[in-house]
Amino acid sequence: MDHNALLLLGLLRTQSQHGYQLFDFIERNLSRITSLKKPTAYSLLDRFYKEGLVDVRVEQEGNRPPRKVFELTPSGQARFLELLHETLSNVAIQNTTGDVALMFLDQLEPPERRACLEQRLSELQVRVSALENVPEHAHSSSVNLAIEHQLTLLRADRDWHEHLIAQLE
Amino acid sequence: MDHNALLLLGLLRTQSQHGYQLFDFIERNLSRITSLKKPTAYSLLDRFYKEGLVDVRVEQEGNRPPRKVFELTPSGQARFLELLHETLSNVAIQNTTGDVALMFLDQLEPPERRACLEQRLSELQVRVSALENVPEHAHSSSVNLAIEHQLTLLRADRDWHEHLIAQLE
DNA sequence: TTTTCCATGTAACTCGTTACATGATTTC
DNA sequence: GAAATCATGTAACGAGTTACATGGAAAA
Numbered sequence: 001m002d003h004n005a006l007l008l009l010g011l012l013r014t015q016s017q018h019g020y021q022l023f024d025f026i027e028r029n030l031s032r033i034t035s036l037k038k039p040t041a042y043s044l045l046d047r048f049y050k051e052g053l054v055d056v057r058v059e060q061e062g063n064r065p066p067r068k069v070f071e072l073t074p075s076g077q078a079r080f081l082e083l084l085h086e087t088l089s090n091v092a093i094q095n096t097t098g099d100v101a102l103m104f105l106d107q108l109e110p111p112e113r114r115a116c117l118e119q120r121l122s123e124l125q126v127r128v129s130a131l132e133n134v135p136e137h138a139h140s141s142s143v144n145l146a147i148e149h150q151l152t153l154l155r156a157d158r159d160w161h162e163h164l165i166a167q168l169e
Numbered sequence: 170m171d172h173n174a175l176l177l178l179g180l181l182r183t184q185s186q187h188g189y190q191l192f193d194f195i196e197r198n199l200s201r202i203t204s205l206k207k208p209t210a211y212s213l214l215d216r217f218y219k220e221g222l223v224d225v226r227v228e229q230e231g232n233r234p235p236r237k238v239f240e241l242t243p244s245g246q247a248r249f250l251e252l253l254h255e256t257l258s259n260v261a262i263q264n265t266t267g268d269v270a271l272m273f274l275d276q277l278e279p280p281e282r283r284a285c286l287e288q289r290l291s292e293l294q295v296r297v298s299a300l301e302n303v304p305e306h307a308h309s310s311s312v313n314l315a316i317e318h319q320l321t322l323l324r325a326d327r328d329w330h331e332h333l334i335a336q337l338e
Numbered sequence: 339t340t341t342t343c344c345a346t347g348t349a350a351c352t353c354g355t356t357a358c359a360t361g362a363t364t365t366c
Numbered sequence: 367g368a369a370a371t372c373a374t375g376t377a378a379c380g381a382g383t384t385a386c387a388t389g390g391a392a393a394a
Contacts, residue, residue, distance in 0.1 A: 002266070003265055003266040003269040003270070004353090004354090006270060006273070007269050010272070010273045010276070013276065018373075018374095019373075019374075019375095020372065020374075021373095024372095030272075033265070033268050033269065034268070034269050037354070037355065038374090038375090039354080039355075039356085039376085040353080040354060040355080042374075042375065043353095043354090043375095062363095063363080064362075064363075064373080065360095065361080065363095065372060065373040065374065066373080066374085067372090067374090068373090068374080081277075084270060084273050084276065084277065085277075085281070085285060087266060087267065087269070087270040088270045088271075088274070088277075088282075088285035088286065088288075088289060089285045089288040089289055089292075090292065091267070091289060091292045091293055091296065091326075092264035092266040092267040093264065094264060094322060094323075095261035095263060096172055096202070096203045096261075097171070097172040098256070098261045099202050099318055099319060100172040100176050100203050100256070100315070101172070101175060101256040101257045102257075102311065102314050102315040102318055103176075103179070103199075103202065103312050103314070103315045104179045104253050104311065105257070105311050105314060106309075106310065106311045107179070107182065107250075107253065108250075112254070113257075116254060116257035116258045119257075119259075120257060120258055120259065120260060123258075123259065123260045124260055127260065140272075140275075141275065142271065142272045142273065142274050143272050145271050145272070145274060145333075146269070146271040146272045148329075149267075149268055149271055149329060150263055150268060152325055152326075152329045153322055153326060153329075154263075155325075156321055156322055156324075156325035157260075157321075160317075160322075173381090173382090187345075187346095188345075188346075189344065189345050189346075193344095206382070206384085207345095207346090208347080208348085208382080208383075208384085209381080209382060211346070212347095212381090231391090232390065232391075233344070233345080233391075234344060234346065234389080234390075234391095235345080235346085236344090236345070236346090237346080339394095340393105340394085341393080341394070342391100342393070343390105343392070343393085344389100344390085344391075344392095345388100345390100346387100346388085346389100347387085348385105348386080349384105349385090349386080349387105350383105350384090351382100351383080351384080351385100352381105352382085352383080352384100353381090353382090354379105354380090354381090355378100355379080355380080355381100356377100356378090356379085357376105357377090357378085357379100358376080358377080359374100359375080359377105360373100360374085360375090361372100361373100361374100362371105362372085362373100363370100363371080363372075364369100364370085364371070364372090365368100365369080365370070366367100366368085366369075366370090
């Protein structure tokens with residue numbers, strides 16, 4: 001999808017960085033919201049360069065591995081805003097996997113069905129708790145916004161499952 | 170993902186069918202919940218056969234194109250239940266794309282930001298309405314369950330966005 | 339008679355993942 | 367002295383998409 005590109009361009013907009021730095025930052029600070037594997041990051045940055053969205057300069061400190069520092073070009077700036085606009089304006093598709101499974105719920109025997117749903121419910125609760133316990137100040141306000149958004153959806157999902165289980169009794 | 174396999178195996182469980190029939194049914198009746206492209210369907214069915222999850226027999230009516238009718242083997246039955254169990258028990262990952270965009274919300278000028286969010290909100294509302302107007306009896310009860318689930322999450326998402334927009338004033 | 343439907347597929351491509359490779363340097 | 371960190375990548379693979387190919391039958 002495009003969210004990986006959006007993410008990298010967005011991070012480069014606030015500060016020029018090298019690939020490892022971007023990857024590391026995402027893994028440490030944004031793992032609750034998204035994930036980006038190293039090869040994906042590097043190959044995207046390559047692509048950006050080929051498309052003229054970034055400039056590269058190589059830096060080196062002592063005998064450390066050389067770093068390729070990427071800086072957004074004006075065309076990269078434009079692309080970022082375009083992508084952001086586009087992504088924000090459109091509604092992403094929901095989690096299909098779970099809903100497909102729900103369609104076959106009646107193919108399980110009641111006890112097993114119940115066990116599965118209970119399991120799912122408890123996982124949902126764990127995720128809700130995890131996000132509730134993220135300290136507010138650990139992130140920028142916009143990151144907190146994304147976390148709030150996830151929390152809202154997770155809570156709604158949890159409540160729905162609670163309801164369903166009660167109803168199936 | 171596995172939800173495509175789950176879907177095909179699940180449909181084959183209730184009735185032996187050929188590929189086109191499966192694809193057609195999904196497109197006509199389940200498009201609100203999931204989508205499956207023709208080449209994906211055919212290649213999955215091929216794989217099922219190679220793995221011994223289905224048996225095949227070729228049928229032909231008059232001069233019509235021959236049909237390859239697939240029937241679940243016991244091993245396919247088992248695989249279906251396994252997959253269903255697994256999928257139901259685990260929580261799928263949320264829609265990452267939108268949340269990544271939210272992280273960069275503060276990089277837009279207030280008027281544009283507002284416009285994007287309004288656009289998104291109105292799309293969410295359209296989707297909610299669309300699902301609300303699906304006649305209850307158009308589907309099996311389990312399909313209705315999946316639709317109910319989506320509706321719940323879409324409504325929560327819509328309300329959250331309404332809130333956000335109000336708050337940004 | 340032209341379009342749509344039926345029914346199957348292939349080929350080329352994109353995107354992402356896992357596993358592996360390299361080689362210095364700092365930390366335990 | 368071993369392990370983790372820094373920093374880059376390649377190669378092989380898998381899943382899914384788009385576009386294309388075929389060829390008869392029914393519908394407009």
